[in-house]
Amino acid sequence: MQREIDPLDVITRLIPLGTRIESEDENAADISQARLTIASVNGGLDYLDDLDLQEEFGIVEGEVIFDDVTQPNILKTRGQQFLNSQKASKTSYDVNPVDVSLIDSSFEAFECGNWHQIINPVFEIDEPLQIIEQTIDINVPQNASLTIGEKYKSLTHYQIEANKKTKSVAQ
Known part of the structure; x- marks a missing residue:
């Protein structure tokens, strides 16, 4: 089993x-028109920082457009809500399982979209995860691989797991 953590969708400075x-x-094109910012209600700064995420991933700047917002204080609130609700990383696992259904029809075959209870003490996983990708070698069908998970995790959950894994490796 291999784990892939993708923090590329994280915005730490919004x-x-x-x-x-x-x-x-009157001749200005739509793309050249300025947009409302939060600078007037945010001490002159037009951005919001998530210091916890910056500590983990550095400064990753991104914009979010709220076309329906016409007041800077509401814009700041919506921006903060976006920062608070985003997840820190997307985690997926690549697994090379033994597909017993090839030799015994009483077992269910692995199929994309199915959910399976995944237990792996090394990765501290004991939860149902969905198969999101399946690769089958038609010459050697027992060498199949699965990608499971693609689960978004919050920074808190991400850090807790990292700490648990560090302790587990130390033991």
């Missing part, structure tokens, strides 16, 4: 942008 600000230039 620039929330609101509705377009009408330009006085």
Whole structure:
């Protein structure tokens, strides 16, 4: 079993942008129109930081556009809600299982979309996870591999798991 952790979707410095600000230039294209920012209600800064995520992943800047927001204080609140609700990482596992269904029809075959209870004390997993990808070698069918999981985890959950794994390896 191999674990893949993908923190690429994480934003640690968010620039929330609101509705377009009408330009006085009648010839200005839509793409050149400025958008509402939070600078006026955020001490002159047009961004929000998630310090916990920055400590773990560094500064990763990203923008989120809220077209329906017309007030800076509401924009700041929506931006903070976005930062608080995002997950720190997407975790998936690659598994090379023994597919007993090839020799015994009483066992269920592995199929994409199915959920299976995965237990692995080394990775501290004991939960149902979904098969999201399956690779089958038609010449050697017993060499199949599965990708399971693709589960989003919060920073707190991510750090707790990392600490548990460190202690487990030390023991």
